[in-house]
Amino acid sequence: MTSIHDLATPALLVDSGALDHNLAVMTEALPGERLRPHVKATKCTALARSQAARGHRGFTCATIREMEGMAAAGLGEDLLLANEVLDAARLGALDARVTVAIDSPETIAAAVRGGVREVLIDVNVGLPRCGCAPERAGALGDAARKAGLEVRGVMGYEGHVVGLEDATERAKRCRESMALLLAAHADVGGDVVSAGGTGTYACNTVGTEIQAGSYSLMDTAYAKLGLPFVQALSVWSTVVSVSEKYAVADCGLKSLGMDHGNPDVEGAAVWFCSDEHLTFAPEQPVSVGDRIRVLPAHVDPTVAYHERLHLVSGDEVVDVWEIDLRGW
Amino acid sequence: MTSIHDLATPALLVDSGALDHNLAVMTEALPGERLRPHVKATKCTALARSQAARGHRGFTCATIREMEGMAAAGLGEDLLLANEVLDAARLGALDARVTVAIDSPETIAAAVRGGVREVLIDVNVGLPRCGCAPERAGALGDAARKAGLEVRGVMGYEGHVVGLEDATERAKRCRESMALLLAAHADVGGDVVSAGGTGTYACNTVGTEIQAGSYSLMDTAYAKLGLPFVQALSVWSTVVSVSEKYAVADCGLKSLGMDHGNPDVEGAAVWFCSDEHLTFAPEQPVSVGDRIRVLPAHVDPTVAYHERLHLVSGDEVVDVWEIDLRGW
Numbered sequence: 001m002t003s004i005h006d007l008a009t010p011a012l013l014v015d016s017g018a019l020d021h022n023l024a025v026m027t028e029a030l031p032g033e034r035l036r037p038h039v040k041a042t043k044c045t046a047l048a049r050s051q052a053a054r055g056h057r058g059f060t061c062a063t064i065r066e067m068e069g070m071a072a073a074g075l076g077e078d079l080l081l082a083n084e085v086l087d088a089a090r091l092g093a094l095d096a097r098v099t100v101a102i103d104s105p106e107t108i109a110a111a112v113r114g115g116v117r118e119v120l121i122d123v124n125v126g127l128p129r130c131g132c133a134p135e136r137a138g139a140l141g142d143a144a145r146k147a148g149l150e151v152r153g154v155m156g157y158e159g160h161v162v163g164l165e166d167a168t169e170r171a172k173r174c175r176e177s178m179a180l181l182l183a184a185h186a187d188v189g190g191d192v193v194s195a196g197g198t199g200t201y202a203c204n205t206v207g208t209e210i211q212a213g214s215y216s217l218m219d220t221a222y223a224k225l226g227l228p229f230v231q232a233l234s235v236w237s238t239v240v241s242v243s244e245k246y247a248v249a250d251c252g253l254k255s256l257g258m259d260h261g262n263p264d265v266e267g268a269a270v271w272f273c274s275d276e277h278l279t280f281a282p283e284q285p286v287s288v289g290d291r292i293r294v295l296p297a298h299v300d301p302t303v304a305y306h307e308r309l310h311l312v313s314g315d316e317v318v319d320v321w322e323i324d325l326r327g328w
Numbered sequence: 329m330t331s332i333h334d335l336a337t338p339a340l341l342v343d344s345g346a347l348d349h350n351l352a353v354m355t356e357a358l359p360g361e362r363l364r365p366h367v368k369a370t371k372c373t374a375l376a377r378s379q380a381a382r383g384h385r386g387f388t389c390a391t392i393r394e395m396e397g398m399a400a401a402g403l404g405e406d407l408l409l410a411n412e413v414l415d416a417a418r419l420g421a422l423d424a425r426v427t428v429a430i431d432s433p434e435t436i437a438a439a440v441r442g443g444v445r446e447v448l449i450d451v452n453v454g455l456p457r458c459g460c461a462p463e464r465a466g467a468l469g470d471a472a473r474k475a476g477l478e479v480r481g482v483m484g485y486e487g488h489v490v491g492l493e494d495a496t497e498r499a500k501r502c503r504e505s506m507a508l509l510l511a512a513h514a515d516v517g518g519d520v521v522s523a524g525g526t527g528t529y530a531c532n533t534v535g536t537e538i539q540a541g542s543y544s545l546m547d548t549a550y551a552k553l554g555l556p557f558v559q560a561l562s563v564w565s566t567v568v569s570v571s572e573k574y575a576v577a578d579c580g581l582k583s584l585g586m587d588h589g590n591p592d593v594e595g596a597a598v599w600f601c602s603d604e605h606l607t608f609a610p611e612q613p614v615s616v617g618d619r620i621r622v623l624p625a626h627v628d629p630t631v632a633y634h635e636r637l638h639l640v641s642g643d644e645v646v647d648v649w650e651i652d653l654r655g656w
């Protein structure tokens with residue numbers, strides 16, 4: 001048995017009890033096809049396999065590499081690339097059911113050229129990112145069908161809403177976004193209305209499927225929302241230097257996604273991160289060699305830095321999962 | 329010949345002319361042993377090899393993995409781990425000259441236990457991170473020698489100074505930091521006074537060697553300092569969606585270090601980054617399928633996300649270098 005105290009640091013830890021809890025809560029809320037887990041947050045086919053075992057057979061991906069890795073892992077029953085791509089040939093070559101988001105004539109042409117057969121019309125529901133204007137969705141759907149593509153329906157990601165801390169406001173703005181998506185869906189047709197994320201998994205009752213990913217591991221940003229998911233992910237770090245007013249641990253900018261700000265350390269104030277260092281002021285004295293759990297502010301870009309995650313129960317490492325969907 | 333237009337995106341590009349310029353300028357300023365290039369910014373033994381070919385045979389590392397990779401690549405003539413570690417056994421096993429920073433009795437004991445023979449006393453010169461108080465350096469040096477270690481001298485990183493935009497202020501505060509390091513050196517002895525970074529390579533005349541790394545590739549943060557180094561690094565990206573007021577390219581939080589803020593795109597205002605997206609408002613219209621160069625704000629955590637960098641001359645990819653020193 002490997003103990004976490006024997007691991008080289010920094011190392012990603014996933015509390016297996018917390019993970020199980022999160023997976024179970026979500027499956028109860030959104031069973032089977034109601035959830036299309038997004039793999040971008042975790043980039044780990046082993047974790048996806050445990051989601052599939054709970055009945056979620058369709059998955060959402062953000063990159064071609066994620067699609068390839070999921071197909072290679074035998075998890076290609078119904079893969080959605082919820083993103084626009086111009087080089088779809090790698091997708092067309094996959095031994096999997098592949099659906100790709102399109103929002104323009106160019107992405108329709110790319111899907112056809114690449115040998116992709118099924119698409120969703122990606123609709124902008126308020127986040128200034130990909131997706132066509134809602135009123136253009138019908139025409140794009142027609143154009144896609146005319147080009148020989150099967151149009152399964154629509155998708156629209158309310159990414160500007162999922163992180164709102166006020167639950168009432170979040171639900172209200174989610175409804176507004178989904179009204180746009182429903183209008184587009186009326187024009188496009190098809191069985192699928194794909195939407196949502198961890199922050200709106202409960203209030204988004206419009207999506208036929210919800211693309212949540214972060215719920216399985218969680219981060220300190222989502223923790224502020226009062227969701228029934230618990231923090232499963234941490235970066236295990238060693239205290240390498242101690243001064244009078246602060247201490248330094250061996251994780252930093254290359255083991256933590258920083259776009260949501262500094263990570264948290266329980267019982268300590270985090271001062272700043274450097275490439276391989278975290279400077280923090282602990283409330284209780286720490287010693288060189290002590291190990292601490294650092295809680296990332298944003299799960300997705302944190303996981304993407306690491307080669308593997310260590311599934312732990314207490315201090316025991318019960319499994320090691322490769323983060324095998326990194327890169328592009 | 330591969331053209332950059334044939335690359336899958338996002339992809340790291342390094343302009344070979346700009347890289348050559350940066351390497352040449354630095355070697356002229358700090359020839360041979362006066363520069364101990366830091367590999368943490370680039371994590372690439374092929375790039376280190378080109379620095380070694382210019383006469384810099386000693387290198388600085390931030391992680392054990394970097395030390396291992398440099399030794400395995402035959403670049404182990406004089407490797408400094410400018411960082412504190414508790415698990416030094418992997419260092420002691422290397423077929424290389426290994427020097428490690430120590431700043432406490434615990435890190436002295438770790439070096440001895442791990443079979444490391446040479447150390448530098450790491451001195452805090454103002455950055456609240458690793459390093460002993462200057463007045464403790466002499467005693468630590470004595471303790472290290474008593475423990476059987478060879479003490480080569482001192483190191484102290486003025487990391488709180490290297491990014492100051494005002495050159496006069498930067499030079500002044502660098503002098504103040506280096507006064508602390510010199511005082512410690514007087515107590516410790518040894519031949520080596522290792523310090524500095526890209527921002528202070530010229531004004532730090534105290535260090536017998538300068539630990540600069542970012543100068544070779546550069547980023548938009550260092551670009552503000554008016555240094556004679558040019559931007560060599562960019563993230564090559566494809567425009568995948570275009571709306572009335574903005575466009576979206578396929579690079580984001582997983583291909584860009586974000587701790588220094590958003591990247592730059594020439595001729596455009598960057599709005600925000602998502603995991604795999606960059607939303608930006610271009611001054612001139614762009615089309616789906618266009619490709620753009622995105623300039624990272626911070627080179628180190630950007631490079632650490634990528635598997636390889638593409639050395640380019642104009643539109644031609646002249647070489648592909650693995651970023652082979654990632655992880656821990």
